[in-house]
Structure formats: structure tokens, C-alpha cells
Amino acid sequence: MMSLSMVHPSVHPIEAPPVTEHAVAMPRQTLEDTQGMPGTLGGFLLRFLQFSFALLSLSVMATTSDFPSVTAFRYLVAAVSLQSLWSLSLAVADIYAILVRRGYRNVRIVRLFSIGDGITSTLTFSAACASAGITVLIGNDLNDCAQNHCSRFETATAMAFMSWFAASPSFILNFWTLASK
Amino acid sequence: MMSLSMVHPSVHPIEAPPVTEHAVAMPRQTLEDTQGMPGTLGGFLLRFLQFSFALLSLSVMATTSDFPSVTAFRYLVAAVSLQSLWSLSLAVADIYAILVRRGYRNVRIVRLFSIGDGITSTLTFSAACASAGITVLIGNDLNDCAQNHCSRFETATAMAFMSWFAASPSFILNFWTLASK
Numbered sequence A, B: 001m002m003s004l005s006m007v008h009p010s011v012h013p014i015e016a017p018p019v020t021e022h023a024v025a026m027p028r029q030t031l032e033d034t035q036g037m038p039g040t041l042g043g044f045l046l047r048f049l050q051f052s053f054a055l056l057s058l059s060v061m062a063t064t065s066d067f068p069s070v071t072a073f074r075y076l077v078a079a080v081s082l083q084s085l086w087s088l089s090l091a092v093a094d095i096y097a098i099l100v101r102r103g104y105r106n107v108r109i110v111r112l113f114s115i116g117d118g119i120t121s122t123l124t125f126s127a128a129c130a131s132a133g134i135t136v137l138i139g140n141d142l143n144d145c146a147q148n149h150c151s152r153f154e155t156a157t158a159m160a161f162m163s164w165f166a167a168s169p170s171f172i173l174n175f176w177t178l179a180s181k
Helices: A041-063 A071-099 A107-141 A150-180 B041-063 B071-099 B107-141 B150-180
Strands: none
Touching (some): A041 A071, A041 A150, A071 A107, A107 A150, B041 B071, B041 B150, B071 B107, B071 B150
């Protein structure tokens, strides 16, 4: 799967180390610099959107007094907290890469980013779906919005979905880059 | 992204058509025959598991009389119906491919399978998450299992998750194959 043999060995033929599957420390394993990849301005914007929406979802949900009584809402708070921490870390990493004018082109780094993105975005999506199920149950099926913070629950759920929408391109792009090397 | 230039043009140099991005009708665009890919026994087994679990989930949910009162459960029924139809179609296609001893190696076919897998598995996963949220709300938060079919709801949700677990390898494998060409 991970054939590294196509990676421009002729650019610096003297330095070229032997091609092995785990030779991830080689600085010559460059990946193409697509916008949205880690270390690009597009990548930073995606991270910023993920972080903002996750933080908004967390804040809106935290302002409701009764969210801990529903398991799905507690799960949503945990998932968007993780998502916001992950996205913030990678946004900082992107800013650093932009400032020093270097992209993240190492295979191991992109694999790590891809796995992390897959886990956090799946968690955020599942939490958003569970919260949406509860919100629709309260609002439409039980018609019990009078004594529940329906609009806040709905806003928090929508923000979590937006965070997932922003996280998907990062994951798909990283995964595609990893597979197409 | 879709560089098709590596695809063995030297096997039949006389027939080789000009390489363009949309030359999907070329019979020489072969993909590797990994187990789990469409047209292999592994692929058929994955499809069979997806179909069985989706059908189980549908049947168990349909035996409860009060599932239409909850939107998330109606959505689950719709999603696993779609998943079972999609998986059944692709299981039949796999059987055909095994019987005539040919794999699906066309780029357009694999792309279609990949997009369909992505859509159906995302729908199944979201429906399973929404149902899980409701089920946990009824069982743990409200402690109202006495007048609800908790165990059936839980079984249907679990079967939908199993169907998603079986659908993920198909999607990831197709997507990886598409990207790594």
C-alpha cells in the first residue's frame, strides 16, 4: 500500500537514503501542498472553523442548567470539548508552519493528523446525531419545549454539526493524501 | 489527483488509448484485487454482514408497535432499509462477479460504489447514534423501560451499529483504492 518509491529520489541523489517502509525521518518524502492540508492557510481556516463551532456548541450547551440530566447532551459536551482542543492544537501547529514557511510533509505526521481527525470528527458527528435525536424528540414528538431549553439545545446541536462539516474536509484530504502517495 | 499515467500502458502498447482524466471506459485501468474489494469473496461477506444486520435491525424495530411515535426511530427504519437494499444489490453484484470470475476494476464503478457506501454508511451511523441517544434517555435518564420496548429498541440500535461496522471497511477500502491509483 505505502509504496514510497515514487518520491523524487533524483533531486538529491547523493543524500538519498534507502527506501524502506518505515523511513519516515527522511526530509525528502514531500507531499503535495494542497490548500486545506496541514500547514497551509486553507488548513488553518478549516481548523479555525472547527474550533469556533465546537466552542460555540460547548458554550451554548453549558449555559443550559439541565443538560447534565440527559446522557446524550453530556456526551455532546465531552465530544465538542475534545474537538475544540484537537482543532486548537492543530490550528496552532498550522500557524507555526505558516510562520516558518514550511508545510507538514512528513508521512508519519500526516498519518497522525488523519487518524486524529477521523476519531474526533466521528465522535463529534455521533454526539451531534444523538443530541439531534433528543432535541427532535423533545420538540416535535413530545411538544415539551415550554419547560426545556429547546432553542439552546438546537443551537448547540447545529453548531456541533457545523464543526463536523468543517472537520470532514480535513480528514478526507489527509486520508486521500496518505492513500495517493 | 487522479493521475492515471501509472496504469501499465506497456502491456498492450498497440491498443493503448491516450491517457486523459475521464478515460474511464479503458479496460486496462485495472485495480489490485484485494480481499474486501467489490467482486471478491471478502467483499461479498462484508455485504452479506451489512445486509443481515440492517435487516435484523429493521425487523426488530418493526415489531415494536410504538416506534412511529419517535422521529429518530422512524429515521432508523428508513436508514437501515436503504442500507439493506444497497448492500443486497452489491452482494448480488459480487456473486455475479465471483461466478463469472471477474472483479470490478473499472474506475467509474469503484467511484460509484465508494460514494454509495459513504452515503449509506453515514446515514446508518447517524440513525444508530440518534436511536442510541433516545434509548439511553428512556432507559437510563427517565428510567421508563416499564412502558417502553427498551430491549427491542436497544437491539435494533445495536444491529444498526453492527451494520455500520461492516459497511466501514467497504467504504474505506474503496476510497483508499480510488485515491491510491
